[in-house]
Amino acid sequence: MSVSQPVIRLKPKVRPQTFLHGVPWVYDNEIVTDRRAKKIAPGSLAILEDAERRPIAQVAVNPGSRLFARILDLDLKAEIDQSWLERKLARALALREALYDLPYYRLIHAEADGLPGVVIDRFNDVVVVQANAAWIENMLSELTVALTALPGIKTVYKNASGRARGLEGLDDVSEVLTGALPDVPVPVPMNGATYMADLSGGQKTGLFFDQRPNHAFAARFSKGARVLDVFSHVGGFSLAALAGGAKSALAVDGSEAALSLAAEGARRMGKTDQFETRKGDAFDVLAKLAEEGQTFDVVICDPPAFAPSKKALEAGLRAYERVARLAAPLVAEGGYLGLCSCSHAADLSKFRAASTRGIGRAGRSGQLIHTGYAGPDHPLHPQLAESGYLKALFYRL
Missing domain, CATH: 3.30.750.80 (RNA methyltransferase domain (HRMD) like)
Structure with missing residues (x-):
């Protein structure tokens, strides 16, 4: 704690115990946002006080954001360096x-x-x-x-x-x-598969490590199976399934670049003959596959966040239901359907309800055999639901 650090203060009705017990975010409607507070430069370190002017924690402040302050340390003497x-x-x-x-x-x-x-x-x-x-x-x-x-x-x-x-x-x-960034995609070994990560041009950081345990679970029932991986990115579920002994895998994505990386991963695994890609809008491809009369033993859908905020929740849940409704008819009798959501605004119960409703509207029924989450390198903050954003539901239809 530095004597020169600015100070922000909680409003009288905001309980300081909330933050002392672990809640890491302080919103603008919880702070006395007077002229002095609003003038604090974004990113500045400050002291958070309760309404009685008792120090609580060291925080990082951004007056331009609705998330006004982030708790950095409850130790007021810690040097944030x-x-x-x-x-x-x-x-x-x-x-x-x-x-x-x-x-x-x-x-x-x-x-x-x-x-x-x-x-x-x-x-x-x-x-x-x-x-x-x-x-x-x-x-x-x-x-x-x-x-x-x-x-x-x-x-x-x-x-x-x-x-x-x-x-x-x-x-x-x-x-x-x-340092120096590799000018070619980086091969990443996971679950016996090889994934190609484009660290500068790919989505997010180039690869989604969070699905690692769910890839592994799906691979357990993919031996000898025909697998469909929709919203595949660089082949997350399909390459893991091939590593687990799948007979064949079809990866569907809207990005030609991502599918090319998936194909390269399959080549490095010696699985080129068992791997196919199809570029296109996932909803359109799902409908087209049904028209063609195709079925698969395992179908996995891992879409982007359809509900990235509370405002988008209802539309997002309808999209998740639609994915389930279109995917379920493609699952062979006794086969498996995996449905994923990375939307923190759609909690598990709402996502599960939308998915199950979609399966029912497709005229299918089944058992929910497993619920998966992000791997342990994506730990959950107990006081922050947003950190537990990933859900994966596996049904046997």
């Missing part, structure tokens, strides 16, 4: 090294790892940083030094894509912060 970042990174790394034999994982999962608004994915000696909060944007140089102090990390790349940075008033300029 490079050494502080190094301790957070070391603690996060210890968990991942206990979980995984190879250095391919999410290293930092934002609030759940004590670094609010920060996402870092690791690809061997390269880390891709999504700095989605103004405070960490201001500390990128310290973060870069702290990251390269970790064993084996040589390159730090800042990925500035995504709507979160826009909400914080940050730029969309991606850049190498240190």
Whole structure:
């Protein structure tokens, strides 16, 4: 805590225990937003006080955002500096090294790892940083030094894509912060499959590590199966299924670049003859496959976030229901249907209800055999439902 740090204060009816007990976000309607508070520069560190002017925590402030402050440390004497970042990174790394034999994982999962608004994915000696909060944007140089102090990390790349940075008033300029970014896609081994990650031109950080346990679960019932992977990206479920002994796999996506990476992954696995791709709108392709009379033993649909906010919830739930309604008829009798959602606004019960309704409207019925979540390198913050965004439902129809 520095004597020069600005101070923000909770409104009288806001309970300070909320934040002392772990809630990491303070919204603008919970703060006394007087002229002094509004003049604090975005990303500044400040002291959060209760209505009686008693200090509660050190926070990062952005007056231009509805999320006015993020809790950084309840220790008022802590120095939020490079050494502080190094301790957070070391603690996060210890968990991942206990979980995984190879250095391919999410290293930092934002609030759940004590670094609010920060996402870092690791690809061997390269880390891709999504700095989605103004405070960490201001500390990128310290973060870069702290990251390269970790064993084996040589390159730090800042990925500035995504709507979160826009909400914080940050730029969309991606850049190498240190080291050299590979000029070709990086092969990533997971679940016996090989995935090709485009670290600078792909979606998000280039690969979705969160689905790792769900890929593995689907592969368990894919031996000898005909598999359909819709919204496949770089072949998430289809390549895992082939690694698990699937007879064939068809990957469907709207991105030719993503499908090319999936095909390269299949080639490196020696599975080219068992792998096909089809580019197109997923809803259109699902309808077309039904018209063709095609069926599959395993169908997995892993769409983008149809409900990224509460405002989009109802439309998103209708989209999830439609996916289920179109996918269910393609599942052979006794086959399996996997339906996924990465929308934090659509909680598990609402997503499950929409999916089950869609299956019923397709004239099918079945057992819900498994509910999956993100892997343990994407830990859940107990006081932040948004950190548990991923749901995967597996039905036997």
